[in-house]
Amino acid sequence: MGPSSAPYAALPHGADADPLAAVVRPQLRMMPLVVVLGMVAALLEGVGIGVLIPLLALLMADGAGTPLPGPMQQVAAFATALDPAHRAAAIGGFVLAIILIKSMVQAANNVLLVRIQARASRAILEAMAARLLALEYGSWLRNESSRAANAVRQSSWWAYEIVRAGLLMAQSGAGALVFGALLLWLDWRLSLVAGAGAIVVSLVLGMINALQRGQSKRLSDDAAAMTDRLTEIIDGGRVVRLFAQEEAEQARVRTLAGRTFAAYFRLNRQAGLVTPVFDLLVACLFVTLLLAAHALQVPLPQVSAFLILLVRGQPQVGQFVQARTTFAGQVGALGEVEWLLRQPVRPPVEAPVPLSGLPQPVRFDRVSFAYPDGTAGLRDASFTIAADGVTALVGPSGSGKSTLVNLLCGLVRPDSGTIRLGTVPIERIAPADRHAHVALAGQDMGLFTGTVADNIAYGRPGVDRAEINEAARAAGALPFIEALPQGLDSPVGEGGRNLSGGQRQRIGLARALLLKPDLLILDEATNAVDALTEREIMTLLHERRFFRAALVISHRPSTLAACENALVLDGGRVVEAGPLRETAYFAGMGGGMAA
Numbered sequence: 001m002g003p004s005s006a007p008y009a010a011l012p013h014g015a016d017a018d019p020l021a022a023v024v025r026p027q028l029r030m031m032p033l034v035v036v037l038g039m040v041a042a043l044l045e046g047v048g049i050g051v052l053i054p055l056l057a058l059l060m061a062d063g064a065g066t067p068l069p070g071p072m073q074q075v076a077a078f079a080t081a082l083d084p085a086h087r088a089a090a091i092g093g094f095v096l097a098i099i100l101i102k103s104m105v106q107a108a109n110n111v112l113l114v115r116i117q118a119r120a121s122r123a124i125l126e127a128m129a130a131r132l133l134a135l136e137y138g139s140w141l142r143n144e145s146s147r148a149a150n151a152v153r154q155s156s157w158w159a160y161e162i163v164r165a166g167l168l169m170a171q172s173g174a175g176a177l178v179f180g181a182l183l184l185w186l187d188w189r190l191s192l193v194a195g196a197g198a199i200v201v202s203l204v205l206g207m208i209n210a211l212q213r214g215q216s217k218r219l220s221d222d223a224a225a226m227t228d229r230l231t232e233i234i235d236g237g238r239v240v241r242l243f244a245q246e247e248a249e250q251a252r253v254r255t256l257a258g259r260t261f262a263a264y265f266r267l268n269r270q271a272g273l274v275t276p277v278f279d280l281l282v283a284c285l286f287v288t289l290l291l292a293a294h295a296l297q298v299p300l301p302q303v304s305a306f307l308i309l310l311v312r313g314q315p316q317v318g319q320f321v322q323a324r325t326t327f328a329g330q331v332g333a334l335g336e337v338e339w340l341l342r343q344p345v346r347p348p349v350e351a352p353v354p355l356s357g358l359p360q361p362v363r364f365d366r367v368s369f370a371y372p373d374g375t376a377g378l379r380d381a382s383f384t385i386a387a388d389g390v391t392a393l394v395g396p397s398g399s400g401k402s403t404l405v406n407l408l409c410g411l412v413r414p415d416s417g418t419i420r421l422g423t424v425p426i427e428r429i430a431p432a433d434r435h436a437h438v439a440l441a442g443q444d445m446g447l448f449t450g451t452v453a454d455n456i457a458y459g460r461p462g463v464d465r466a467e468i469n470e471a472a473r474a475a476g477a478l479p480f481i482e483a484l485p486q487g488l489d490s491p492v493g494e495g496g497r498n499l500s501g502g503q504r505q506r507i508g509l510a511r512a513l514l515l516k517p518d519l520l521i522l523d524e525a526t527n528a529v530d531a532l533t534e535r536e537i538m539t540l541l542h543e544r545r546f547f548r549a550a551l552v553i554s555h556r557p558s559t560l561a562a563c564e565n566a567l568v569l570d571g572g573r574v575v576e577a578g579p580l581r582e583t584a585y586f587a588g589m590g591g592g593m594a595a
């Protein structure tokens with residue numbers, strides 16, 4: 001089972017305690033093989049080198065019973081059985097063959113390791129994407145989107161590095177164990193000395209690691225604050241220039257960068273210490289071993305074999321130590337990935353009721369909603385939106401219009417009360433079903449990288465050209481689209497940056513009209529510069545070819561004149577609902593409406 005078969009939201013139930021492990025674990029099934037191959041490679045290398053010394057000693061003494069100690073006698077016995085004329089060639093060939101096999105095993109293991117890492121990394125990325133797509137809209141309301149972006153952009157790469165470090169630890173740790181065993185087999189007393197030395201080395205390195213863990217968390221926090229500000233400078237580029245705050249922004253970034261890179265320097269200064277300290281400690285260990293060998297009167301071939309094995313085993317230990325340092329140094333970044341994977345997701349719709357259309361009105365019954373910070377968005381609101389005709393949604397800024405729209409589109413759920421589309425409570429309607437009936441167009445709706453046609457067809461991928469054209473025409477987008485070099489196939493640039501605000505609005509409107517929704521929500525409230533022209537709106541609202549009912553957020557008297565009903569909000573409460581011309585709101589702006 002590949003990572004792509006991971007389910008929606010990609011985490012097994014109850015995996016919230018350790019979400020990253022839950023994602024990565026299934027990808028690590030081959031990890032025991034990494035360990036085994038690591039051991040085999042080390043064993044082959046150790047044997048190849050370990051036997052070389054006694055055999056050479058034997059050759060040089062011309063087979064004349066050199067006093068070989070312990071385990072080496074068996075090897076020597078084997079060699080002396082060989083024909084003396086070919087002995088040197090046979091020994092050389094034997095050792096080379098062993099080293100060749102060892103190299104092949106090691107190469108295979110490296111490939112396996114990279115493969116596991118790639119699969120695990122892919123699983124992490126897919127799990128994050130699944131989480132992002134399943135998140136409650138509340139995450140955006142709590143302004144957590146930049147934190148999520150940071151987790152995806154940076155921390156995920158650190159997560160991949162950590163997976164790699166973990167695998168390298170397994171591989172080199174296994175090799176180091178084998179070398180340890182071979183050393184014991186050669187001479188247990190010298191091994192004890194070496195073991196004691198290794199404990200001292202690991203204690204010193206452990207102290208450095210512990211220091212790093214805290215530093216890495218701090219660095220990750222500082223770096224996040226810095227990228228957040230830079231992202232805001234990009235997004236708010238216009239405001240920064242309009243208010244001539246370049247220098248102030250520069251100063252702010254300088255402070256954040258100073259803090260971040262000081263932390264970065266401290267962390268890497270410690271990491272840079274690891275290798276020299278390690279080398280120094282190993283050198284001390286060697287000298288100690290030589291002195292110990294002298295005191296214990298260990299024969300020279302045995303000491304040589306021991307030291308060579310130790311030298312060859314050291315890179316394994318070194319790699320293990322390095323990988324563990326990476327692990328400790330970057331584990332702080334995992335917190336952000338885990339945070340993302342632990343975010344609450346939308347509960348699935350239980351026993352969804354199919355929605356065949358909206359012949360009846362939309363009804364809000366005593367609906368209340370408060371934002372995560374406690375601010376009331378809508379209070380005890382009861383009203384209906386007619387199944388045919390155009391309803392104006394009006395009220396001062398902050399009166400709850402956007403909140404109402406978010407509730408109506410199912411982006412947020414009411415704290416109390418019920419919303420019915422026709423006869424069906426909104427929470428019983430599957431999102432894919434709802435979106436076919438209720439569509440939103442308006443300000444800040446966002447476009448995706450791709451062509452104009454891709455963006456218009458976003459809600460109905462694969463729809464034919466004729467329909468796209470028709471929707472574009474109704475949205476007043478066709479004239480400028482036809483003037484683009486590649487027409488509908490012109491790229492809109494990242495987030496629609498190649499287009500003007502008004503052009504983006506029109507593409508957004510075409511995207512909503514293409515759904516031929518029962519209820520079209522048109523939010524053209526305040527952004528006068530980028531608004532659709534009056535004529536376009538009027539034609540759309542009068543023709544009503546693309547929708548049955550519309551809910552229009554607008555302050556323009558001309559637009560309001562095209563509405564039959566009105567819903568007037570103030571302070572999150574519905575203050576008036578009914579035929580527009582009977583409302584006090586209408587009377588209040590009478591002069592303008594007549595114009």
Ligand code: ADP
Pocket residue numbers: 140141142371372373375376377395396397398399400401402403404
């Ligand atoms: P309108 O669209 O009419 O301008 P909104 O529905 O956006 O009004 O806002 C209604 C109330 O909810 C206001 O008091 C506003 O400050 C508050 N509000 C809106 N969005 C949020 C949010 N993400 N977090 C907290 N309060 C919010």
